[in-house]
Amino acid sequence: MVLQRIFRTVIMGPPGSGKGTVSGRIVKRFGLTHLSSGDLLRANIKAQTELGLLMKSCIDQGQLVPDDVISRLILTEMRSIEQSSWLLDGFPRTVAQAETLDSVCSVDTVINIDVPFQTIKQRLTSRWLHLPSGRVYNIDFNPPKISGLDDVTGEPLIQRDDDTPETITRRLKSYEIQTQPVLEYYRSKGMLETFSGTETNKIWPHIQAFLSKKLFPQNETVVGKA
Numbered sequence: 001m002v003l004q005r006i007f008r009t010v011i012m013g014p015p016g017s018g019k020g021t022v023s024g025r026i027v028k029r030f031g032l033t034h035l036s037s038g039d040l041l042r043a044n045i046k047a048q049t050e051l052g053l054l055m056k057s058c059i060d061q062g063q064l065v066p067d068d069v070i071s072r073l074i075l076t077e078m079r080s081i082e083q084s085s086w087l088l089d090g091f092p093r094t095v096a097q098a099e100t101l102d103s104v105c106s107v108d109t110v111i112n113i114d115v116p117f118q119t120i121k122q123r124l125t126s127r128w129l130h131l132p133s134g135r136v137y138n139i140d141f142n143p144p145k146i147s148g149l150d151d152v153t154g155e156p157l158i159q160r161d162d163d164t165p166e167t168i169t170r171r172l173k174s175y176e177i178q179t180q181p182v183l184e185y186y187r188s189k190g191m192l193e194t195f196s197g198t199e200t201n202k203i204w205p206h207i208q209a210f211l212s213k214k215l216f217p218q219n220e221t222v223v224g225k226a
């Protein structure tokens with residue numbers, strides 16, 4: 001499917017709401033380039049860059065990394081894919097970050113996945129991750145074909161150091177205090193589209209229909225006409 005113009009979207013939601021899972025589906029269905037702040041930070045930690053080493057303790061404690069650090073990282077990455085349509089996952093997480101993003105580009109729409117915190121807590125302790133690609137699994141929801149191994153590469157999966165019950169509680173708190181105001185920021189600009197539920201498979205068809213309409217308005221069926 002070829003897009004007629006550059007399309008930029010942000011996906012938001014509390015930790016564990018399914019942003020990575022839905023992003024994978026959006027990439028597959030609409031061919032947007034996925035930019036994930038969490039994946040970028042984890043790649044830096046894995047490669048033991050100076051930035052990665054500095055940020056690891058912050059992330060493991062369930063705190064947000066400083067605005068200037070993550071903004072620089074994301075904007076550098078964004079510049080390298082300037083001519084592509086993209087999907088930004090995990091950024092912005094503060095109003096200051098949203099303002100920085102606004103100052104460099106215009107975003108077409110913001111997708112907000114709204115899942116109750118109680119549902120999330122269960123999910124995150126059984127999350128498994130393929131670090132190089134960011135592919136996520138869950139032992140209850142979408143287990144890998146072979147336990148502990150990535151379906152595509154056969155490489156080992158890991159559990160994130162910040163997916164412990166105590167850190168999850170801290171991340172949810174920081175979401176409430178620092179990130180929920182970003183929803184208000186986008187809502188007041190008329191850019192926010194919220195999808196609520198407890199199951200990704202039920203939320204996904206609505207997101208897919210919404211994006212189809214945004215990306216390919218010419219394909220919309222005209223109801224009521226012969």
Ligand SMILES: Nc1nc2c(ncn2[C@@H]2O[C@H](COP(=O)(O)OP(=O)(O)O)[C@@H](O)[C@H]2O)c(=O)[nH]1
Nearest residue numbers: 016017018019020021123127137138141199200
């Ligand atoms: N049980 C269950 N797990 C899900 C569902 N959707 C996603 N997950 C899992 O929940 C965890 C968090 O999802 P993820 O996409 O990583 O969320 P993110 O932190 O918002 O990016 C992963 O282990 C997913 O496989 C769902 O509908 N039900």
Ligand SMILES: Nc1ncnc2c1ncn2[C@@H]1O[C@H](COP(=O)(O)OP(=O)(O)O)[C@@H](O)[C@H]1O
Nearest residue numbers: 015016037038059063064065070090091092093
């Ligand atoms: N935009 C951001 N601002 C500050 N910290 C961030 C940002 N994105 C990611 N991080 C850090 O990386 C951690 C993991 O992010 P992510 O993979 O997006 O996790 P989650 O599953 O919590 O949505 C966050 O808890 C935070 O410490």
